């Protein structure tokens with residue numbers, strides 16, 4: 001298996017506590033490589049975003065995700081960690097948050113952005129929010145009003161990407177035009193930097209793209225459910241349309257609501273309604289989960305070996321040439337032999353960082369989305385989850401590994417339920433109509 005070691009596969013500040021406790025702490029600040037390099041950022045319309053964003057559906061959702069306000073401190077730390085590591089894309093929606101907590105996800109993001117220490121990074125943050133096509137939002141003006149309410153909750157003057165949450169074409173076609181004109185109005189009034197859609201099928205995606213283009217509004221993104229559990233014809237057709245029209249595909253639920261993390265089993269189900277779905281799907285997922293785990297383990301092991309070799313060949317040899325490990329004749333000066341011990345400690349930490357960050361099924365599942373040309377937005381609830389998911393960046397699965405995963409996924413009898421609002425049509429028919 002070919003592995004490029006020039007990519008920033010290690011992220012030295014996130015040793016987990018079990019690693020730390022088994023090693024003496026370093027007398028110097030651990031090196032910190034970014035999870036990805038600046039040139040790996042992705043252009044999305046007028047915006048430049050990290051190759052992965054984070055989703056915040058869970059932030060405020062008690063029913064499905066078991067949110068409690070006591071989680072807010074942890075969520076803020078999670079947000080800070082993500083931003084400090086270069087993640088600048090955060091997905092939310094005006095409908096996120098259950099009951100009296102409606103809008104909570106946007107409110108929390110607004111608070112966290114305001115309180116984030118670091119002007120430059122704060123200015124770089126791109127919030128992609130979605131406006132629900134509620135049946136009472138019947139005019140463009142009502143969508144503009146919704147956008148202004150989101151701006152208030154987010155405490156910003158302009159939203160990064162204003163997205164339509166779903167299309168009404170299948171059940172309320174007249175409302176659809178109001179949605180589109182609402183987007184145009186938001187863009188023209190400078191309330192959003194770019195516009196996007198969510199849960200649009202290929203046919204409707206082309207229609208809205210053409211409509212917006214005629215009005216001088218570029219469509220920058222299309223968000224759909226896209227993962228190893230959700231890679232059917234629909235997804236592939238939408239990806240083709242996106243590629244041909246210069247639209248970025250944002251992959252939501254890249255972990256299959258948590259099923260692809262490998263932490264759930266038939267006998268260990270999450271609390272709440274997810275358990276019903278997981279009970280249906282998990283029993284058939286064994287081949288896929290095994291493949292994810294196997295690739296993750298192989299990657300972790302190989303990378304830790306590669307890191308060892310790389311350190312030995314590059315750093316150790318270089319330092320030896322510089323007489324770094326020799327005792328100096330001057331007894332008052334630093335005894336350089338100590339450096340060897342320091343070096344060994346550093347090396348140990350480095351190997352653990354490499355292996356720890358690549359031995360999780362979760363990051364393999366997210367990396368699959370990146371390899372398919374999508375921007376995944378895994379949902380995160382804790383610092384640990386954010387740390388782990390950052391490990392999906394800075395490397396790529398090989399073509400053999402992609403095939404292995406896709407074959408295993410095709411073997412699973414049950415797939416995720418597709419969004420009912422999506423419109424369908426044959427891609428060839430659509431593209432030939434479009435030409």
Ligand SMILES: NC(=O)c1ccc[n+]([C@@H]2O[C@H](COP(=O)([O-])OP(=O)(O)OC[C@H]3O[C@@H](n4cnc5c(N)ncnc54)[C@H](OP(=O)(O)O)[C@@H]3O)[C@@H](O)[C@H]2O)c1
Pocket residue numbers: 054055056057058065091092130165198199223251252253254255256257258259261263270362377378379380381384385386388389
């Ligand atoms: N446009 C739309 O209609 C739409 C629909 C759905 C989602 N979205 C967006 O997409 C985002 C992501 O999708 P999603 O939240 O539905 O599902 P997901 O990303 O497939 O799964 C997220 C869940 O997996 C678990 N998880 C994440 N990282 C983990 C890790 N490293 N280790 C263990 N568990 C981990 C967490 O839940 P537990 O710890 O509770 O298991 C987390 O909430 C959402 O937050 C939202 O912004 C959009």
